[in-house]
Amino acid sequence: MPPPVGGTAAPAVLARLQLLITRRLDGLLQGEYLGLLPGPGSEAGESRAYHPGDDVRRMDWPVTARTTVPHVRLTEADRELETWLAVDLSASLEFGTAQCLKRDLALAAAAAVTHLTVRGGNRVGAVVARGSGPPRRLPARPGRRSAQGLLRTIASPDTPPGEVDLAALIDSLHRPPRRRGLAVVISDFLAPAEQWRRPLRKLAARHDVLAIEVLDPRELSLPDVGVLELLDPESGATVEVQTADPRLRERYAAAAAAQRGEIEAALRRAGAAHLRLRTDSDWLADIVRFVAARRHARSSGAARGAGLDREVT
Numbered sequence: 001m002p003p004p005v006g007g008t009a010a011p012a013v014l015a016r017l018q019l020l021i022t023r024r025l026d027g028l029l030q031g032e033y034l035g036l037l038p039g040p041g042s043e044a045g046e047s048r049a050y051h052p053g054d055d056v057r058r059m060d061w062p063v064t065a066r067t068t069v070p071h072v073r074l075t076e077a078d079r080e081l082e083t084w085l086a087v088d089l090s091a092s093l094e095f096g097t098a099q100c101l102k103r104d105l106a107l108a109a110a111a112a113v114t115h116l117t118v119r120g121g122n123r124v125g126a127v128v129a130r131g132s133g134p135p136r137r138l139p140a141r142p143g144r145r146s147a148q149g150l151l152r153t154i155a156s157p158d159t160p161p162g163e164v165d166l167a168a169l170i171d172s173l174h175r176p177p178r179r180r181g182l183a184v185v186i187s188d189f190l191a192p193a194e195q196w197r198r199p200l201r202k203l204a205a206r207h208d209v210l211a212i213e214v215l216d217p218r219e220l221s222l223p224d225v226g227v228l229e230l231l232d233p234e235s236g237a238t239v240e241v242q243t244a245d246p247r248l249r250e251r252y253a254a255a256a257a258a259q260r261g262e263i264e265a266a267l268r269r270a271g272a273a274h275l276r277l278r279t280d281s282d283w284l285a286d287i288v289r290f291v292a293a294r295r296h297a298r299s300s301g302a303a304r305g306a307g308l309d310r311e312v313t
Contacts, residue, residue, distance in 0.1 A: 011152075013155070014111070014148065014151050014152065014155065017107075017108060017111045017115075017151075018111065018115055020284060021111060021112050021115045021116065021284070022115065024284045024288065046073075046074050047060040047063045047071045047072065047073050047074065048071065048072065048074060049069055049070065049071055049072075050064075050069075050070035050071055050072050054072045055072070057205065058072045058073050058074075059071070059072055059073070060072055060073040081117055081122045081123075081181060081182060082122070082123045082124075082125075082140055082178065082179070082181040082182070083113065083114075083117045083122065083123070083124045083125070083140075083181060083182040083183075083184065084124075084125050084126065084127070084140065084173050084178075084181065084182070084183050084184070085110055085113060085114070085124070085125070085126040085127070085128075085150075085154075085184045085185075085186065086126075086127050086129075086169050086170055086172070086173055086183070086184070086185045086186065086187075087106060087110055087126055087127070087128045087129070087154055087186045087187075088106070088129055088164050088166055088169060088185075088186060088187035088188070089103060089106065089128060089129065089130045089154070089164070090129070090130070090131065090162075090163055090164035090188075090234060091131065091160075091162070091163075091233035091234045092188055092190055092233055092234055093106055093188060093214065094233050095216055095219075095233065096216050096279045097216055097217065097218045097279070098216060098217060098278070098279040098280035099279055099280060100279050101279070102188055102214045102215065102216055102279060104279075105214040105277050105278075105279055105283060106154075106186050106187075106212075106214050107151070107154055107155050108277075108283055109184075109186050109212045109214065109275075109277060109283070109287075110126070110151060110154050110184075110186060111151055112284075112287055113184050113210075114147045114150060114151060115147065117182070118142065118143065118144060118146075118147040121142050122142060123140040123141055123142045124140060124141070124146070124147055124150060125137075125138055125139050125140030125141070125150075126138045126150050126153075126154065127169060127172045127173060128153060128154055129164040129165070129169045130158065130160055130164070131160035131162035131163075131164065132160070132162025132163060132164070132165075133160060133162070135168075135169055135172060136153065137172070138150050138153060162234060163191075163234045163235075164187075164191075165191075166187055166189070166191040166195065166196045167191070167195045167196040167198075167199045168199075169185075169187075170185055170196055170199040170200050170203055171199040171202075171203075173203055173207075174202070174203065178207075180206060180207055180208075181207055181208070182207065182208050182209075182210065183203055183207040183208070183209045183210070184209075184210045184211075184212060185200065185203075185209065185210070185211045185212065185272070186212045186214070187211075187212075187213065187214070188213065188214050188215060188219075189211070189213050189263045189267075193262050193263060193265075193266035196266075197266045197269070197270055200266075200267070200270040200272055201269070201270040201271065203270075204270050204271035204272050205271075208273075209270070209271065209272040209273065210272065210273045210275060211267045211272040211273065211274050211275070212275045212276075212277060213263065213267075213274065213275070213276045213277070214277050214278075214279075215260075215276065215277075215278055215279070216278070216279045216280070217278065217279070217280045219256060220253065220256045220257070220260070221249065221252065221253045221256065222241070222243050222248070222249045222252050222253075223243060224243055224244055224246075224249065225243050226242070226243060226244050227240055227241070227242055227243070228240070228241050228242075228243050273294065275287070275290045
């Protein structure tokens, strides 16, 4: 189990993160994939017959019209990738009851994406939002030195009060328009899904989108510890609850499960890949399993498509 990230922005913490990520994850991205999210790339390639499960956004309409048979356009793996991070660092991430804060987990996720994509001329940029103030835009630049500067900005401990407008943060990745790349949204997604679902769907229509959700186990269930005073870090409001009441704990767990189910469904309908990281689990192992599962699913789909093509011919 990797040690917790820690709540400091010291260069030693970032160096430690880079070492952990390089040791555990570096080998995952060898071969045709140049980003954390295995995908088909964006350079146009050949066409082949459509089969169930193909992305309809890649339909090759000219070939389909000529042959009267649905075709999809295959794509080549990019030799250069531009990745943009949308990092939500609202006050709600200053919470954690396990191995680290949610904010530390967000930094770890950003470090993993950054260190594993800033290679071979790849560029990484970020839009970082804290509290109710305007988000800070860090232009996409190549090189590890620029990546370290980006992570130092994300690791800054200054978190003013207020709620981050997640929809506006996601929408900021559209401006200015960019060629197809990878967009990574890191948040706890506690804002109502109806606020950010549409901007995320719009983003996924042009880019490969990875949504990294960070959460703490106490957001899913309450412990039986008697009277508990809870503070909303964004509004400053406090409330006392009697956690010894089993019906209260059951209602809380049901409401939390419904909320997480709504988040998962919204991300799925938007077309985003979904990676959930918890403060009480091995976040590096979770990333490894996620990348491996995505690769297995894509390779299985490609194999099925090849088999169908052979049957047709």
